[in-house]
Amino acid sequence: MSSMRDFFHLPEGMIYLDGNSLGPLPAAAADAASKVIVDEWGAQLIKGWNTAGWYRQPGQVGDRIGRLIGAPAGTVVMGDTLSIKVHQALASALELRKQRRVVISDTGNFPSDLYIAQGLLKSLDRGYVLKVVDPEDVEAAIDETVAVVMLTEVDYRTGRLHDMKALTRKAHQAGALAIWDLAHSAGAIPVDVSSAKADFAVGCTYKYLNGGPGAPAFIYVSPEHADEARPALSGWMGHAQPFAFDLDYRAGVGIERMRVGTPPVIALSILSAALDVWDRVDMGEVRAKSIALSDLFIREVESRCPDLSLASPRDSSKRGSQVSFRHPEGYGIMQALIARDVIGDFRAPDVLRFGFTPLYIDEGDVMRSVDVLEQIMVSRSWDSPRFKSKMDVT
Numbered sequence: 001m002s003s004m005r006d007f008f009h010l011p012e013g014m015i016y017l018d019g020n021s022l023g024p025l026p027a028a029a030a031d032a033a034s035k036v037i038v039d040e041w042g043a044q045l046i047k048g049w050n051t052a053g054w055y056r057q058p059g060q061v062g063d064r065i066g067r068l069i070g071a072p073a074g075t076v077v078m079g080d081t082l083s084i085k086v087h088q089a090l091a092s093a094l095e096l097r098k099q100r101r102v103v104i105s106d107t108g109n110f111p112s113d114l115y116i117a118q119g120l121l122k123s124l125d126r127g128y129v130l131k132v133v134d135p136e137d138v139e140a141a142i143d144e145t146v147a148v149v150m151l152t153e154v155d156y157r158t159g160r161l162h163d164m165k166a167l168t169r170k171a172h173q174a175g176a177l178a179i180w181d182l183a184h185s186a187g188a189i190p191v192d193v194s195s196a197k198a199d200f201a202v203g204c205t206y207k208y209l210n211g212g213p214g215a216p217a218f219i220y221v222s223p224e225h226a227d228e229a230r231p232a233l234s235g236w237m238g239h240a241q242p243f244a245f246d247l248d249y250r251a252g253v254g255i256e257r258m259r260v261g262t263p264p265v266i267a268l269s270i271l272s273a274a275l276d277v278w279d280r281v282d283m284g285e286v287r288a289k290s291i292a293l294s295d296l297f298i299r300e301v302e303s304r305c306p307d308l309s310l311a312s313p314r315d316s317s318k319r320g321s322q323v324s325f326r327h328p329e330g331y332g333i334m335q336a337l338i339a340r341d342v343i344g345d346f347r348a349p350d351v352l353r354f355g356f357t358p359l360y361i362d363e364g365d366v367m368r369s370v371d372v373l374e375q376i377m378v379s380r381s382w383d384s385p386r387f388k389s390k391m392d393v394t
């Protein structure tokens with residue numbers, strides 16, 4: 001796979017290993033946003049909803065995401081943030097399994113997904129139970145009491161990859177539905193929600209997909225449920241006829257009903273520019289290169305920085321596109337790396353996280369980043385007060 005580096009703006013000298021958290025700026029993004037601001041909003045004002053196609057954009061951009069996650073056209077729509085989409089998917093799925101009261105998730109899930117589930121189940125106030133088990137115990141926890149299995153495919157902390165197909169099959173055999181969060185999968189690994197038979201899938205677009213901070217999330221509903229699922233967040237844009245201004249809600253056709261309110265038009269134009277880059281790449285090739293880079297990083301860190309211990313699965317087939325190491329002084333070590341322009345991030349209590357994004361990272365970056373890490377470990381330069389004060393975002 002040839003490097004797509006020129007399609008991104010990356011500051012000179014920086015090795016960016018945090019595209020799993022916030023992707024870099026696509027080179028075409030500023031012009032795309034400026035076109036919407038000046039030529040569309042500026043020149044066309046309210047007419048832009050029709051003349052510039054703003055109204056249909058959530059579905060059109062959704063179809064482009066669909067190609068990356070194995071979803072057919074007309075089954076993905078954009079809007080809101082991932083936390084909101086988790087709420088919608090879970091509320092809809094619970095209604096499709098009305099007689100049951102158990103939701104299964106795991107300790108590797110991202111806290112916001114668990115918080116959303118806790119909040120929703122409490123609001124419903126019908127005796128629901130959220131069972132949060134260890135990732136390796138999910139399969140055994142699925143029985144005939146379970147309404148919904150709600151999992152994130154790739155663990156944000158360790159990169160551990162669930163078997164989406166096998167767990168979905170297990171859920172279906174027990175009569176439950178499966179919701180998959182693809183936050184660390186879309187643009188990271190090949191995903192096929194259709195062949196895995198996922199009932200719902202959700203994800204964000206500011207991580208591997210490079211849509212920019214606060215870029216809108218996506219939701220997929222399988223065609224089997226799309227006309228039946230009731231969107232608990234029943235906003236006007238998901239109404240069958242938003243511009244009839246009926247006093248009563250009637251859900252729109254299929255995935256359109258998962259729209260809630262006015263879409264973020266400018267953010268969607270930036271995301272579109274990011275997806276232009278994705279149109280040029282094959283996810284199989286991205287995966288092969290991501291594995292090569294990750295394996296190289298693991299090998300080099302283990303041989304040159306023996307105090308760090310691998311927190312990610314060693315088997316690349318059980319790992320997403322990130323590698324994590326543990327160290328009790330992980331926070332300070334990461335701050336020292338960032339000060340040297342090697343950008344990863346830290347996740348409490350002791351995890352140093354590095355994302356491998358083959359669109360703009362190559363073997364030379366991997367080797368240089370380990371050189372810097374080795375120097376920091378040998379010199380103990382992390383052991384300085386300036387690397388120990390915690391900032392708002394780690």
Ligand SMILES: *Cc1c(COP(=O)(O)O)cnc(C)c1O
Nearest residue numbers: 081082083110112152181183204
């Ligand atoms: C990044 C991430 C989120 C963040 O949700 P937002 O609403 O976009 O802030 C949620 N869930 C998972 C699994 C994530 O990785």
